[in-house]
Amino acid sequence: MNHETTRSDGTRIHYTATGSTDGPALTLIHGWGCDRGDFDTIVKHLPPEVRVLAVDLAEHGDSRSSxxxxxxxxxxxxxxxVLAAESVESTVVAGHSLGGAVAVETARLLPDTVTRVIALDALHYLGLFPAQSEEDVQALLQPFREDFTGAMRGMVEAGSPEGTDPSLVDSYIKKMGSVRQPAGLHALEGLARWDMDAALREIAQPVVLFAVRSIIAKEAIDRYGDRIRIELVDLGSHHFPVESPAETAKILADEL
Known part of the structure; x- marks a missing residue:
């Protein structure tokens, strides 16, 4: 079922709630420029007893904020x-891409509620993590300011291993390129400025990363392997949750 909750600043957050209210809770967070609909097919493959909350972040999907x-x-x-609106006392939080960072930060914000963090091809991109210098942030944003669609294409192609269906790449570019502005650009800036190292130091919950084998760099494994359990997968591109929903659902269910 589709629901909405309003934050104190007027931000309206839309989310979908499915499954048993008595079962283990799983909260799903989409990536940058995407929305909760990315998880629709995954949810259908999850055990029916799992309580699933799929969230549209502000200015993504149906959510609105000024x-x-x-x-x-x-x-x-x-x-x-959303967790407060649903009176959730305990949940695993899983996020794709930017959503993985949001999942870690949610664990820091709600240490007594979030029991585990699952990152789906997130947290290992060294061009974003750890927090970038001001010079690096501006260098990252400049191409998006000059040609948002072109820069978006470059980002999506970088996350698409050889053999990825070109029509899928085009669909991701079209979808992500339509993210509402200026929130879309500001969200990317927020990601580049986020201090992941500090967040990881401050949370006690276990973090597991499912990373696309052909994309993750050995340097990232060496840097974060002692703080994050890293599992390599061969399920498609950076957007493998969309491409391999049944397999992704099994990954999530096994971690609950």
């Missing part, structure tokens, strides 16, 4: 608002 702050911490507040 706020001025677009940080990973503020996105975590969107998720926290």
């Amino acid at each position: 706020r001025d702050t677009w940080t990973i911490e503020e996105f975590a507040g969107d998720v926290a608002a």
Whole structure:
């Protein structure tokens, strides 16, 4: 069922709630420029007893906001608002791409509620993590300011291993390129400024990363392997949750 909750600043967060209210809770967070619909097929493959909450972050999907702050911490507040609205006392939080960062930050914000973090091809991109210098942030954003669609194409292609269906690549570019502005650009800036190292130091919950084998760099494994359990998968591109929903559902169910 589709629901909406409103934060104190007027931000309206839409989300979908399915499954048994008595079962283990799983909260799903989409990536940058995407929406909760990315999880629709995955949810159909999850055990019926699992309580699933799929969230549209502010200015993504159906959610709307006029706020001025677009940080990973503020996105975590969107998720926290949904958990409060649903009176969730315990949940595993899983996020794809930017959603993986939001999941970690939600764990820091709600240490007594979030029991585990699952990152789906997130957290290992060294061009974004750890927090970038001001010079690097501006260098990352400049191509998007000059030619958003072109820069988006480059980002999507970088996350698409050889053999990825070109029509899928085009569909991701079209979808992500339509993210509402200026929130879309501000969200990318917030991701580049997010201090993942600090967040990981401050959370006690286990974090597991399912990373596309052909994309993750050995340097990232060496840097974060002692803080994150890293599992390599061969399920498609950076957007493998969309491409391999049944297999992704099994990954999630096994971690509950």
